[in-house]
Amino acid sequence: MKRKYFGTDGVRGTVGKAPITPDFVMKLGYAAGKVLAARHVSSEHPTVLIGKDTRVSGYMLESSLQAGLSAAGVDVVLVGPMPTPAVAYLTRALRLSAGIVISASHNAYEDNGIKFFSSDGAKLPDETEMEIERALDEPLVCEQSSKLGKARRMEDAAGRYIEFCKSTFPTRLDLKGMRIVVDSAHGAAYQIAPCVFHELGADVISIGASPDGFNINDGVGATHPKTLQAEVRRAGAHLGIALDGDADRIVMADGAGNIYDGDQLLYIIAKHRRERGILRGGVVGTQMTNLGLEHALQKLDVPFARANVGDRYVLELLNERGWQLGGENSGHIVFLDKHTTGDGIVSALLVLDALAEAGTTLERATADLTMYPQILINIKVKERFDFAAHRGVQQAVADAERDLAGTGRVLLRASGTEPLIRVMVEGDAETKVRQSAESIADAVRKAC
Numbered sequence: 328m329k330r331k332y333f334g335t336d337g338v339r340g341t342v343g344k345a346p347i348t349p350d351f352v353m354k355l356g357y358a359a360g361k362v363l364a365a366r367h368v369s370s371e372h373p374t375v376l377i378g379k380d381t382r383v384s385g386y387m388l389e390s391s392l393q394a395g396l397s398a399a400g401v402d403v404v405l406v407g408p409m410p411t412p413a414v415a416y417l418t419r420a421l422r423l424s425a426g427i428v429i430s431a432s433h434n435a436y437e438d439n440g441i442k443f444f445s446s447d448g449a450k451l452p453d454e455t456e457m458e459i460e461r462a463l464d465e466p467l468v469c470e471q472s473s474k475l476g477k478a479r480r481m482e483d484a485a486g487r488y489i490e491f492c493k494s495t496f497p498t499r500l501d502l503k504g505m506r507i508v509v510d511s512a513h514g515a516a517y518q519i520a521p522c523v524f525h526e527l528g529a530d531v532i533s534i535g536a537s538p539d540g541f542n543i544n545d546g547v548g549a550t551h552p553k554t555l556q557a558e559v560r561r562a563g564a565h566l567g568i569a570l571d572g573d574a575d576r577i578v579m580a581d582g583a584g585n586i587y588d589g590d591q592l593l594y595i596i597a598k599h600r601r602e603r604g605i606l607r608g609g610v611v612g613t614q615m616t617n618l619g620l621e622h623a624l625q626k627l628d629v630p631f632a633r634a635n636v637g638d639r640y641v642l643e644l645l646n647e648r649g650w651q652l653g654g655e656n657s658g659h660i661v662f663l664d665k666h667t668t669g670d671g672i673v674s675a676l677l678v679l680d681a682l683a684e685a686g687t688t689l690e691r692a693t694a695d696l697t698m699y700p701q702i703l704i705n706i707k708v709k710e711r712f713d714f715a716a717h718r719g720v721q722q723a724v725a726d727a728e729r730d731l732a733g734t735g736r737v738l739l740r741a742s743g744t745e746p747l748i749r750v751m752v753e754g755d756a757e758t759k760v761r762q763s764a765e766s767i768a769d770a771v772r773k774a775c
Contacts, residue, residue: 333457333460337442339438356391358399374402449642512570512574708775724767
């Protein structure tokens with residue numbers, strides 16, 4: 328069965344347009360509730376935790392989900408604005424039936440989405456999402472009043488998650504004497520991330536922590552690191568940390584304002600674990616992972632494998648191989664010995680642990696990692712545009728691959744969350760890489 332609603336990270340789109348409408352989201356809540364109820368063996372109602380980011384549409388969608396779940400006989404725990412990894416953690420820690428996050432991650436406020444976690448805090452497997460899609464085709468038949476689900480608010484969710492994050496940092500270490508800029512992207516971690524680093528001893532300068540419902544990811548956060556760079560320099564900070572809207576991805580900056588992406592941070596963590604003898608197996612990246620990281624890991628005798636783009640696919644390959652560490656250059660980093668999903672705050676703590684243990688800096692920790700020039704161009708296209716069916720696009724790709732002559736890579740892929748085609752070209756010569764990327768991008772624009 329072909330997916331109709333679910334993408335690589337749940338259901339996502341522009342608010343007010345299908346499928347992100349109140350009626351559909353209520354039906355989605357009902358369908359998910361019926362699937363969960365069918366698997367529930369206890370005499371008590373299944374219980375689902377709902378968290379959200381700071382988009383104004385979160386109020387509407389939260390109410391719609393709650394109504395649908397209640398109609399299906401499912402109880403609801405509401406935690407308000409909460410990072411995506413916090414929902415995964417709390418769902419598992421509280422032994423709940425599932426967790427739901429209302430967020431469009433790094434997108435602008437006009438978009439929103441719904442993503443699910445299973446009872447063990449992992450992304451739902453494909454087969455469960457397909458089961459929910461099938462249930463969406465069934466009529467909504469409300470349970471009788473005696474079987475309707477109830478809802479309650481959980482007041483201490485933030486405190487529980489803050490303590491979890493702190494528990495992933497060695498008790499023998501602290502952050503005293505460090506001045507750290509923390510950019511929460513006006514998103515879900517605005518009340519949490521600054522507290523974590525402050526309670527571990529850092530002098531925290533908090534930015535991107537004044538959400539108004541409309542400013543999430545707007546010129547701040549992991550997708551707009553220039554704000555972090557400028558504040559680190561202005562404040563004379565030792566380093567900076569930027570999260571995205573739902574706090575599952577991260578970039579960092581050193582004291583000079585140089586930015587370090589997910590590939591570089593993954594290398595620091597992998598190298599640290601390799602040196603301590605605690606790296607189990609190898610490292611999983613994606614088709615977007617820089618060749619420089621792959622080559623640097625080879626020099627450390629660390630196995631490396633590429634998954635499809637998307638943290639769910641990184642997780643699948645980690646589980647398949649029995650490894651623990653993986654990630655994406657966008658800043659999603661997964662460490663299965665610490666958490667069941669990518670977590671921006673915990674990722675930062677793992678990097679800080681590695682730097683503190685070695686008594687080093689971000690710059691020195693990545694000195695033996697040479698990143699290849701990599702150009703990424705995003706082109707807006709019509710829904711379900713099939714670039715593989717256009718001869719002009721395929722010819723541009725073939726020409727680029729011939730010009731690179733085995734010294735780089737070309738990757739075209741459709742975004743799983745937006746109507747975009749992503750063109751990525753990397754190689755050892757930046758001018759040639761840029762020319763190739765622009766040529767392919769022009770071909771895509773002409774084709775659509």
